[in-house]
Amino acid sequence: MRTKLAFLLFLLLSSSVFAAWETEFFWKGQISLHAEKTMLNAGETLNLDVKIDNLADAPLADAYLVFQLVHIADGNEFLFQRENIIAEKISERYSLRGKESKTVAFALKIPEYAPAGNYRLDVYLKNLRSYVVGVPHIFVYPTSIDLTISNNATQRDVVIDRKNTLICGPLSEANFKTDCYSGPVGVIVGPEKEITMTVALKNNSSKEEQNLKLKVVFYHYDDTILEAAVKEFTIEIDSIAPNSSWKKDVKLLTPKKPGAYPIRMELTDAKGNMLSIFRHRVNVEGMSSRFVFAYPDSIYYNKGDKAKILVKFLSPSDAKTEGQATIEVYLMKGITRLYSEKRTVELSQKVPIRTEEFVFNINEPLQDFILGATIVDSANNVLDSYEQPFYYNKFSKALKSLEIITSPDAEFKTLADSFIFGTPIYVKAKGIDEKGSEVDVEGNIYISSDKISLGPYELENSAYKIEALNAGTYVLRCEAYNKNAEKNLFIENPANLVVKSYGSSEYSEEKTSFSEGAPIYFSAYAVDSKGKTYEVPVEYYIVGNQFSLGPFSFSGKTTFDKMLPAGQYTAMFSAAGLSKNINIAVVAAQQTPKETPQKVTPSASIVQKPTQKPKETPKIPVETPAEMPEEEKPVFADLGLVIVLILTIFLVVALGVFYLRKMRKMQS
Known part of the structure; x- marks a missing residue:
């Protein structure tokens, strides 16, 4: 392992000193991976948890993860030559205090066109300058898990x-x-020298690939920071035949400024689907340097504190370049520099990584500051400059004290240690930070007893809701960044369940008889052995002779406003392991009597017209047709008999004609 690292870092920065790299170049930290599953189908989403451990004493600001999904093809070539990055994703940024751990969730969709076979997920951890786990642009030292994709x-x-x-x-x-x-x-090349870059592609499938694009981008030192490109170009490929290769030579000039330049290559199709990612690299010789560490020993300083700033920076890539440089380190608030110091240093491959410590006497409280560092050569050319914010609220709170409080209500108006089975329990972590202020606590809650062990449950806004625990004695434990706290919790079964019904929303007068269509108001409370009442989740049914309704749920009080026909019903309640019934009656609603119209008494002012007899409608006589006399009715013969007679005559005539013709033929 050490031999491999030494060789790769020799190529990375052309150093002749190997032993110090492992401890000097990488930040102290590690990551561990836990995948939901490692056998997936193309198109599925890979879900995993990543635990980030900052093992250094100093804070690590704006760290991020680089995920690379690597397909490993079969064959006899070296493993590296058979690998292909088919997807890459960069996480959001995380800030960790010294010795802090953080677990984050990650999801990566497997491309639907991913070839079936063996894969590896490589994960790197770094920030804007420091490499914590591996170096993503030269593919060394990631933390990995093996995958199988169908x-x-x-x-x-x-x-x-x-x-x-x-x-x-x-x-x-x-x-x-x-x-x-x-x-x-x-390799190391001269500045502004013409080089030839040969880009080669392989189509390993039995299908022709068409309309591909190869994007080539030069970056200064690191392409994962997403800084502006130094130079870039795109090559369009019309087609690549099945199981064949494609090559193209591109002539270009190397960058003018000395330093290392990763060359990122992305192969995509016409729809923008990522098919392959690779990185090459050139190191331009000349006076150069790069900050790899620049960090304070704290993210908050009180008046009178000493702020210790440690910076590490690289010497030139090539062994023949050396000389003096001036390094300046400063702390600023907003745009105002509060503390700064300059000093002269020697840059040479004899000391490939230089370390310098700066100390500032803080004369007023300082937080939310920016740490900056600049290095220039003897001609005042800027070799590197770097500014890193350290904002207090981006880090977990360092706690002076931590306390767990519990309550039956989400607003924590009432604090309690004892609860009734079935009631919700709200848990809050109350933290006091290093400045004496109450702050939100980031951490996890654990629940344990002699029978169970539950957790971790992540705090949200310093709180967590426990839905239900059986009767017993429990220990609540909160684990935050630098403090832990414990609290005993007691849960007992209720002694009784009290259920009542009312006729109004004031819940003042109990009632068990209701008019048809009127709402029914219920209340239900659990009572402990001391007579104290608790709101508990209640479930109930309304049961009649011909039907039942429910279940319905509530806590404390509720209104039943569904229409029940007249009859006898039982309201059946259950909560906290207890049950209670109430018999209720629904009676038909009384109909409102119709109003009797008042008689109008004649008076002098009212003149009544005499009632006139309505005129009769004259009747129009309707004539009935006279019945026809018997002798004038038509007489019809039997039609069937007539037809038979006609056919008989026709047959006799036909036979006669036939007989005469036959006799004539015989005579002739």
Whole structure:
């Protein structure tokens, strides 16, 4: 392991000193991965938890994770040459105090076109300058898990050919015996020198690939920071035949400014789907430097404190460049520099990583500050500059004290240690920070007894709700960043369940008889052995002779406003392991009597017209047709008899004609 690291870091920065790299180059930290499952289908989402441990004493600001999904093809080539990054994702940023751990959730969708086979998820951890776990742009030292992906649908396997993607040109290092070098570490070249970059692709599938794009981008030192590109170009590929390769040579000038330049290559299709990611690299010789550490020993300082600032920076990439440089470190609030110091340092590969410590005497409380560092050469050319905010609220709160309080209500108006089975329990972590202020607590709640152990449950706004626990004695434990706290919790079964029904929303007068259509108001409370009442979740049914309604749920009080026909009913309640019934009667609503119209008494002022007899409607006589006389009615013969007679006559005539013709023929 040490030999591999030494070789890779030698290529990374051309250092001849190997032993110090492991401890000097990487920040003290680690990550661990827990995947929901490791066998997935293409198109599924990979879910996992990532635990981040900052093992250093100093705060780690704006750390982020780089996830790379790597397909490992079968074959006899070196493993690295058979690998292909088919997806890459960068997380949000996290800030951790010294010795703090944080667990974060991550999800990555497996591309639907991912080839079936063996995969590896590589995860790196770094911030804007410091490498904590691995170096993503040269693919070394990630934390990984193995995956298996199945795909019964369309698969695509066109990749950047790692073996044959080369940088060729006038290389500066005499030790390199070839004019061409494969990635990802790269070689040392001169500034503004023409090099030839050979980009190669392979189509490993039996289907032709068309309309592809290869985007090539140069970055200064790190492409995962998402800074502006130094230079970029895009190559369009019309088609690649099945099971064949494609190559193209591109001539370009190296950057003018000395330093390391990762070259990010992305192969996509016409729809923008990512098919392959690879990185090459060039190191431009000359006076250069790069901050890899710059951190304070705290994120908050009181008046009279000493702020200790540690910075680490790299010497030039090539062994033949060395010289003096001036480094300045400063603390600023907003845009105002409060403390600063300059000093002269030597840059040489004899000391590949330099470490300098600065101490500032703080004369007033300081938080939410920016740490800055700049290094310039003897000609006042800026080799590197760096500013990192340390905002107090982005970090977990360092607690002076931590207390657990419990309550039956979410507003914590009433505090309690004892509860009735079935009642919700609200838990709050009350923390006092290093400045004496009450702050939100980030942490987890654990629940344990002699029979169970539950948790962790993550606090939200310093609180957590326990839905239900059986009767017994429990220990609540809260684990925060730098403090833990415990509290005993007692839960007993209720002694009684008291249920009542009322006729109004004032809940003042009990009632068991109701008019049809009138609302019914119920209340239900659990009572402990001391007579104290508790609101508990209640479930009830309304049961009649022909039907039942429910279940309905409530806590404390409720209104039943559904229409019940007249009859006898039983309201059946259950809560906290107890049950109670109430018999209620619904009577038909009385109909409102119709009003009798008042008689109007004649008076002098009212003149009544005499009632006139209505005129009769004249009747119009309707004539009935006279019945026809018997002799004038038509007489019809038997139609069937007539038809038979006609047919008989026709048959006789036909036979006669036939007989006469036959006799004539015989005579002739």
